[in-house]
Amino acid sequence: MTEEWQGWREAAETALYGDGGFYRSPVRSPEGPAGHFRTSVHASPLFARAVAGLLARTAEELGLGTVALVDVGAGRGELLTGVLAAVPEGLEVVPYGVEVAARPPGLDPRIVWCAEPPRGVIGLLFANEWLDNVPVDVAEVDGDGVARYVEVRSSEGAERLGAPVGGADAAWLERWWPLSVPGERAEIGLPRDEAWAGAVGSLAAGLAVAVDYAHVRGGRPPFGTLTGFRGGREVRPVPDGSCDLTAHVALDACAAAVDRGAVELTDQRAALGRLGVSGERPPLSLAATDPAAYVRALAAAGEAAELTARGGLGDFGWLLHRVGTSPEHG
Structure with missing residues (x-):
């Protein structure tokens, strides 16, 4: 790492994605992102099932039996693996993992591993906690x-x-x-606007979704949000390749950067609710008639509550761009 003074964008680009950087080095980050921070994907398999449901809805809107799933910022392929296990029978999925790190061993052979989103695909592009790692x-x-x-x-x-x-x-x-x-x-979000516009532009038709820590104009943090994560703990952001570097995303600016299709900006609580994820506890009567089912339902409700919690994952922003599909299907 250089001793010279640099802007944060240049320094973070090298620290995260340069040779030996945090996301490229198997030595610095052998477990992948999951070893340093916990996303909705790692919190519960309900998240992958919800994405599988969204993929199925997108295929239905498009009138297709075969549909692409593009996971941008795929990590070690955890979301793709979970979605492929949960897709409805009869729906054929062509999965892509977009990631700068090398393809992880043991990954489903159906998954195409690439450094950039494929161009001209039709289906669902899903970017979970990707934009916050685009250096600014x-x-x-x-x-x-x-x-x-x-x-x-x-x-x-x-x-x-x-x-x-x-x-x-x-x-x-x-x-x-x-x-x-x-x-x-402030973190100057122009590179993220451009990255998101490029991701949406890679779709010929379908739905593009960005999920991230977010804020909108009128509610910006006065001192920014740049921070670091290492080993599951928040740390001081130092761009030396030893930690993740992240900052919350101005999703309203990203939304305005795309001039095609219908756009919606909501939160994870509402988005997952539409996909059937609810933290509502099962009725106590179920414990008497089917104790095993009650225990399973109670565990699922706890996981759903974490995914939709106020002050936590439920406050994450969801930015949805529909290209060539009907917005009323949400």
Whole structure:
């Protein structure tokens, strides 16, 4: 890692995705993302089953018996594996895992492993906690009220203020995350807008879904959200390749970056509710008539409650872009 001062976007790109970076190195991260942070995929198999249901609905809307499933930021293929095990009988799925890391051993041979979303596919593109790992620059307002790029030194994470924010980055801040008070910070989300537009653009028809930590204009955090994760714990963000680097996503800006299809922005609680995931406890009468079924239903309700919890996973944003499908099927 360099000792020179860099913008956060450049430093994080190298730390996460460069040679020997956090997501590429089997030494730094042998367990994959699951070894460092817990997503909805790891919280419960109910999540993969819900995605399987969404895939089936998408196929029905398209009138197809064969449909693609593109998992962007596939990790070690956990979501793909869970969905393939849960798809309804008779639906043929062509699965793609999009990931910079090498294909994990033992993966279902049907899964096509690739570094970029395939072009021209028809089906469901699903990006769970991908956009928060797309590196972005950080801006901070100086004592004179000028928004400047924050520069970082990779070796220890020390920061300083650099040049004033200009060009397309300044326009993005003005539209999506205005700054004025000295000390205020923002993550400049333009690279994520472009990444999401590219992902949606890879679909010939179907549904693209981004699920992530999110905020919208009017509710931006005043000091940004950039942080690190290592071994399941939040740590100081240091771009030396030793930890995950993440920041919440301005999903409203991502939504506006796509000029095709119908768009919806909701939360995970509502989205999973429409897919049949509910934290409602089973009736006590079931315990008397079928104790084993009651125990199973109670466990499922607990898992569903975690996936839809307020102040937790249930508050995650869901951004849905439909391309060539009917929006009323949700």
